[in-house]
Amino acid sequence: MAVVQRRVGMLFGLFVALLLLASARALYLGGPHSGVLRRAARTQQLTYEVVPAQRGTITDRNGMALAISEPAQQLSADPYLIKQPLAVAQELAPLLGLSQAQVLTLLSEHTGFVVLARALPYATAQKALALTIPGPQGTPVKIPGLQSTPVMRRVYPRSTLAAQVLGIVGTEHEGAGLMGLEYSENRVLAGRAGERSVVSDAIGQPISIAEPRHEQAGTSIALTLDANIQQRAESVLSAVGRIFHPKDSTAIVMDPRTGAILAMANWPLVNGNDPPAKPEEAFENRAVSFNYEPGSTFKAVAVSGALQEGLITPDSGFEIPDQIELGGRTIHDDTEHETESLTATQILAQSSNVGAIKIASLLGPEKFNSWVRRFGFGAPTGAGIPGEESGATLPLDKYSGSSMGNLPIGQGELVTPIQMATLYSAIANGGILRAPHIIATVGGHTLAEPAGRRVVSASTAAEVRAMLKGVLAPGGTASEVSIPDYVLAGKTGTASKIDPQTGEYSQSAYVASFVGFAPASDPKLLCAVIVDEPQADSIYGGVVAAPAFGQIMEFALPYLRIPPG
Amino acid sequence: MTPPATARSSVKRPAPGSRRPRRISGPSAPARSGPLAAAVAIPAPGIALPRERPARPSSPSRKRAAPRSRRAPAGAAPGIALRGVNALEGVSSSVFLDRLIRGRLWIGLLAFALIGIVAMQLLVLKLNTGIGRTLGHVATLQRENAQLDIEDSMYSSEDRVAPLAAADGMALAPAGSVHFVAASMADISRAAAALSTAAQTSANASAASATGGESSTGSTGTEAAAQTSSSSAEAAGSRESSSSSTASSTGESGAGSSETQSTSSPSSVTPSGTSSPAAAASTPATAGAQAVEAPAPSSGSSTASAPPSAPGGGTQAGTRE
Numbered sequence: 040m041a042v043v044q045r046r047v048g049m050l051f052g053l054f055v056a057l058l059l060l061a062s063a064r065a066l067y068l069g070g071p072h073s074g075v076l077r078r079a080a081r082t083q084q085l086t087y088e089v090v091p092a093q094r095g096t097i098t099d100r101n102g103m104a105l106a107i108s109e110p111a112q113q114l115s116a117d118p119y120l121i122k123q124p125l126a127v128a129q130e131l132a133p134l135l136g137l138s139q140a141q142v143l144t145l146l147s148e149h150t151g152f153v154v155l156a157r158a159l160p161y162a163t164a165q166k167a168l169a170l171t172i173p174g175p176q177g178t179p180v181k182i183p184g185l186q187s188t189p190v191m192r193r194v195y196p197r198s199t200l201a202a203q204v205l206g207i208v209g210t211e212h213e214g215a216g217l218m219g220l221e222y223s224e225n226r227v228l229a230g231r232a233g234e235r236s237v238v239s240d241a242i243g244q245p246i247s248i249a250e251p252r253h254e255q256a257g258t259s260i261a262l263t264l265d266a267n268i269q270q271r272a273e274s275v276l277s278a279v280g281r282i283f284h285p286k287d288s289t290a291i292v293m294d295p296r297t298g299a300i301l302a303m304a305n306w307p308l309v310n311g312n313d314p315p316a317k318p319e320e321a322f323e324n325r326a327v328s329f330n331y332e333p334g335s336t337f338k339a340v341a342v343s344g345a346l347q348e349g350l351i352t353p354d355s356g357f358e359i360p361d362q363i364e365l366g367g368r369t370i371h372d373d374t375e376h377e378t379e380s381l382t383a384t385q386i387l388a389q390s391s392n393v394g395a396i397k398i399a400s401l402l403g404p405e406k407f408n409s410w411v412r413r414f415g416f417g418a419p420t421g422a423g424i425p426g427e428e429s430g431a432t433l434p435l436d437k438y439s440g441s442s443m444g445n446l447p448i449g450q451g452e453l454v455t456p457i458q459m460a461t462l463y464s465a466i467a468n469g470g471i472l473r474a475p476h477i478i479a480t481v482g483g484h485t486l487a488e489p490a491g492r493r494v495v496s497a498s499t500a501a502e503v504r505a506m507l508k509g510v511l512a513p514g515g516t517a518s519e520v521s522i523p524d525y526v527l528a529g530k531t532g533t534a535s536k537i538d539p540q541t542g543e544y545s546q547s548a549y550v551a552s553f554v555g556f557a558p559a560s561d562p563k564l565l566c567a568v569i570v571d572e573p574q575a576d577s578i579y580g581g582v583v584a585a586p587a588f589g590q591i592m593e594f595a596l597p598y599l600r601i602p603p604g
Numbered sequence: 605m606t607p608p609a610t611a612r613s614s615v616k617r618p619a620p621g622s623r624r625p626r627r628i629s630g631p632s633a634p635a636r637s638g639p640l641a642a643a644v645a646i647p648a649p650g651i652a653l654p655r656e657r658p659a660r661p662s663s664p665s666r667k668r669a670a671p672r673s674r675r676a677p678a679g680a681a682p683g684i685a686l687r688g689v690n691a692l693e694g695v696s697s698s699v700f701l702d703r704l705i706r707g708r709l710w711i712g713l714l715a716f717a718l719i720g721i722v723a724m725q726l727l728v729l730k731l732n733t734g735i736g737r738t739l740g741h742v743a744t745l746q747r748e749n750a751q752l753d754i755e756d757s758m759y760s761s762e763d764r765v766a767p768l769a770a771a772d773g774m775a776l777a778p779a780g781s782v783h784f785v786a787a788s789m790a791d792i793s794r795a796a797a798a799l800s801t802a803a804q805t806s807a808n809a810s811a812a813s814a815t816g817g818e819s820s821t822g823s824t825g826t827e828a829a830a831q832t833s834s835s836s837a838e839a840a841g842s843r844e845s846s847s848s849s850t851a852s853s854t855g856e857s858g859a860g861s862s863e864t865q866s867t868s869s870p871s872s873v874t875p876s877g878t879s880s881p882a883a884a885a886s887t888p889a890t891a892g893a894q895a896v897e898a899p900a901p902s903s904g905s906s907t908a909s910a911p912p913s914a915p916g917g918g919t920q921a922g923t924r925e
Contacts, residue, residue: 093746096753104757109750110743161747189743194750196757237736245736246729270762523780593779602784 086237090250091191092230094214095257097205097221099266100301100479104196106205106221106311108214108257111192112164114156118146120184126172127182131155134167157210158192190214193221195311201269202311203324204262204303204477206425218322220260220477223425227481230257258482263299268292271594272304275587276568280306283573283583289325290587291460292595295467295556295565297488298475300422301595327427329569330453331550334534335390335516335580337449337459339466339503341399342387344410347499350401353384353506363393366440370396370448373533388509390516390531392448399447407447408435413494414472416454420461421474421489430454449534450544456552460567463529463554465491466507467562470500504528508559517553517585522593524603528562529555529588531580536572548572553584557592558604566591 068076097106114135121127128142135142135156145153159167164187174180193208206219216225233254238247272290279288285306292302303326309317345351360378362371372392386394399407411417417432431453433442445451457475465472473491480486495503507528511517516531532552535544552569556562568584568591577583596603695701704710758764766776 093750103760104753107750107753107757109754110747194754196754197761200761244733246732248732248735248739266757266760267762274762523778524783525779594776597777597779597782 084238084240086239088189088235088237090233090235090254091189091214092232092254093256094191094193094208094230095228095259095482097228098259098261099264099269100261100299101265102261103266105201105262105264105266106193106195108191108193109160111158111160111190112156112187113154113190114159114164114167114185114187115152115154116146116182116186117151117184118148118153119151121146121182123172130170130172130182131167134163134170135159158190158214159187160192197266197270198310198312199308200266200273201264201303202309203305203322204264204326204424205311207311207314207322219324219425220262223423224260224478227260228257231255260478260482261480263294263301263477263479264303265301267598268591268595269302269304272302272591273306273308275590276304276306277308278590279568279570279573279583279587283570283575285570285574285583286572287325287329288568288570288587289329289456290569290591291326291456291565291567292591293460293464293475293565293567295464295562298461298464298473298491299479299488300475300477301564302591303424303477324424324426325456325569325571327422327424327455327457329456329571330428330430331455331552331569331571332452332534332536333449333454333459333552334532334550335392335395335449336463336530336532336552336554337452337454338387338390338395338447339462339507339530340410340414340416341395341402341407341447342383342506343414343466343495343499343503344402344406345383345398346502347410347495348402348406351383351398353382353502355383356380357383357386357394357397359386359391359394359397361393363396363444365396365444366442368441368444370444384506384509385514387506387530388512388515390510395447396444399443404435404438404443407443408432408438411446411452414462414465416452416458416462420455420457422457422476424457424477427457428455430458449532456567456569459552459554459569460565463556463567464565465494466500466503467556467565468500469497470495504556504559504562507555511555511585515581516579517555517581517588519581520585520589522557522589522596525557525592525596526559526604527555527557527589527592528559529553529585531585533578533580549578551578551580551583553580553588555585555588555592557596558601560604563601564592564595564599566595 091110093110094108096104096108098104116127118124124143124146128139128146131137132139132142137155142155145155156164168181168185168187170182170185171179172182191214193214195202195205202219204219206221206223207217208214208221209217215229216222221228231252231254233250234252236249236251237245240246272292276288276290279285288306290302290304291300293300303324305323305325307317307321309321314322342351346353357380358378359372359381361376362369364370370392373390381389381391381394383394383398385391386398402410411432416430419427419429433446433451438446442451461472461475464475468491470493471491472494474489476486476489478486505528507530508526509515510530511520511527517529521527530553532550532554534550534552535546536548536550537543538545538548550569550571551573552567554565554567556565566588568587570583570587573583575583704713769775
């Protein structure tokens, strides 16, 4: 019995000794050695991943993707681990779209981390990671020190389509929007990146996954743009560019009834997928940012005001001399002519400067100024499109003796293309000035259409519409433009630009424009075309911009199933 | 650990009904108030209990401040916590646990628990591996989805579609070649008549099939449903045929015969020069009761009533030249 007890005691002692040994070892590993083990575990087993959030898609009104994010990889390298930089550069360069010298420069940096490509398509990144170079024994080995990080890559499937409207996103700062709608709607589009910690086993299989923060995808936005009309508008502007070699041009297609922008085209075209290829200015959306003197398209303001005030009727007659002197300044009509009698309709159709000044003089400076402001000039339209300028109008107290000689004919004030489109929308829709809008839905929720305010009565708007038909009728300034079966209405504009050298109106730089709508009796579609500094023989709005208007409308009217009228 | 017999013998075991919870092991707990105070207030042998101090009379001049509210912000949280602690104490001193630990069953129970823990760990590992794979799969699908969206957008570009359509002999319809006709009340009547005819055809067809089904299968539910639908369709048709068509009857018969329109409606193919009344009733782009596309007189095509869709689609079959 004593032997048994002794053996039991010895066994107990042995277990206690082993327990103490194990405890001591555990204390050592958990205490002094814990830092090393923690670091080893962190590098070998535990990986922290940033889960990039998918940015919201931007679609057109028909759900066609205009901007979409796809998972991609950021490829980076540790130059210290790359012992054969030349061989690696030779292999990697074609996949990265860089020259061998560029890759070699990156791999030769004295740092432990260089980014080789910010957002490489996933398949390309996988190819790069699978590349091999000759090892020490001649056997192929994978490139050491290469690693990839998941990121999101913004793709514009239609490349140039509405690039200036959509804008671009940066590769830094989780791909925040830098320009256009990508910038202004960044809060909606950008999601929130998540975090994930993954513990892997010896063969890299995840054995524990934790997500302290879930990623939150961005909200998608549907625009009022129609990709097909947009594409047609851009094609037409490109054709204008080839023929007239302007500095730039822009076109806006709108539904005047709602203010929905169906197309907003800019030329020269830029590729949203390759921003560095063009200067930053090329990404400017000139439909909202181009300040220009509108020229004759502005005559509609004075005519509408005078009609609304009851000072004239479309048939009111005026004696129109070749020129008129006001405040010591002589203003000519475009062509020399004898003094003739023109109705208000003819003044608008033939774009008589003298006639427009005479109509405006019936209003007087105060009322004319109030009509300019009532039509929304001098302030942004509220379209919510980034980069919108407000134009510039002369304050009433700054009017000089000659102001009423140049303001009514579109000189001496600056407007933007979107302001002009809004003005003519009000005339087209029966007198309601409504802020244009380009975002239809956010996250599937339809945004309320902006409320409008009446600026002229429906009858006045109808009278102006009827008068504007004359511009495209025989004898009008855009009489060569027609669309079979459709009655068009609009106004041409040809404005001299200020020469920055002399401060005087240039004799060679003009802005040719046309703003019109159809069908004239019940307009459902409006189009404005503005061409900056056309360089061909003709610089007139009726020759440069009006045909472009005709081509866009000729496509868009039947496309939108708008019956003739 | 079981307390020594001496410790137990000093306490008289109470009757089973009024048995108090008993400490099993561990150092003697500090004096507590509350329901367990009696159980732990047993003095150890040789330790004198402190004498109770006489209560100090409160000073009349020092008025006690209003009792401070000691209610926790979480409302009933302290109560729950106290109940939780009591429950735990109850478990630790329960007879069942006591018996379980004293017996041999706990060895098996412990083994089962250990094996269960290991098994659960393995399951968790498998689950995590599965999650990892699923996350990879999600990423792949997300990537493919985005890629398909991109391709969809690229392939529907006018630059791509227009040449392909042109190669097939299609051309963009010039604005003047697409004609619209105004819809009048007569057109609505014609549309209603066409729809009711279609409804009647559908009703006849379904009645015939129902009869056939009855003879072959004799199924009751389907048969009844078919008969009901056919009779209602017939009713709509007879209403339409007996009286002159009205807007309301058009709506009814239209709803009843939507299925037939797509298959055997005479309105699906329109002869040249006449527009489809059904299309007139459903053309979305025509505001009010106005326009519907009709074929160009020169084309003579019998399918020109198809509306233009995309610009690539602008090269629609209806405008083939």
